[in-house]
Amino acid sequence: MIKFQQIGTIHSPFKETAGMPIQPAGAEGVCGTIEILPEFSEGLKDLEGFSHLILIYHFHQVRERKLSVTPFMDTKKRGVFATRAPMRPNPIGLSIVKLLTVKGNKLDIENVDMLDNTPLLDIKPYVPEFDHQQEVRTGWLEKFRNKVHNHISDDRFKHPE
């Protein structure tokens, strides 16, 4: 077991999983805030120079783990590591958002596709030289790629109450 600690909280307009955008690409213009715990705010220095952040967070509403899932954009079961579905062996989420402003331990962000009160684990600056790939193939997703921008989730990943 590897243990991590919450470094802050992501606030968003999404109070439940149904109806959410499935990725930041479908959440264009959706604003949110990050509140970093005061003991970590020293680590935010120099962040305001970056336009985009990679957020790593905990899919805290996910209770089930699956190795095969039917992704939102598909009707077939796929191996979970070939999808971005939240019900993964480790429910770790990754989204790239726009950074608008940094004020003390609060960050205003845009293109937010997380649930409200999502526990944040890490922030990394997005750097095209590290993170942008070319000549990319995307397997089963290939025929769905142009649909990403207007796709929203249904409740298939809702955890059992």
Added chain:
Amino acid sequence: MIKFQQIGTIHSPFKETAGMPIQPAGAEGVCGTIEILPEFSEGLKDLEGFSHLILIYHFHQVRERKLSVTPFMDTKKRGVFATRAPMRPNPIGLSIVKLLTVKGNKLDIENVDMLDNTPLLDIKPYVPEFDHQQEVRTGWLEKFRNKVHNHISDDRFKHPE
């Protein structure tokens, strides 16, 4: 505390931190393998259609946590969240690698910048519609960006023996 489990192991030519490439961009052509624990191999289905994978892993050699670090490419202290340095409050690593082949529970990968025996936490498919950002600013890194491809690490993030 949020607990995650190791889903596999990343094997690479790098046995120690000094001399490593600092990012996959500096590790072009460096090959490695991922061995997924057999109980998770069902989740690899459909992965072979993707050319690039996002790997999320544990910086298992990091013992210290810092909020301000002097990154490899710089001489000034920076807030750790404005860097990709491993000594973060949660030592979570993220690299995008090329996927060459999938054979059973083994993946051959390229552009490997992790230490040998790195514990893997998650694999996500790289999807340009989700992960590629445009009009990007990169703060303090701006003037170092063209140096990324030939930069290797020194031992400043080596953990105390």
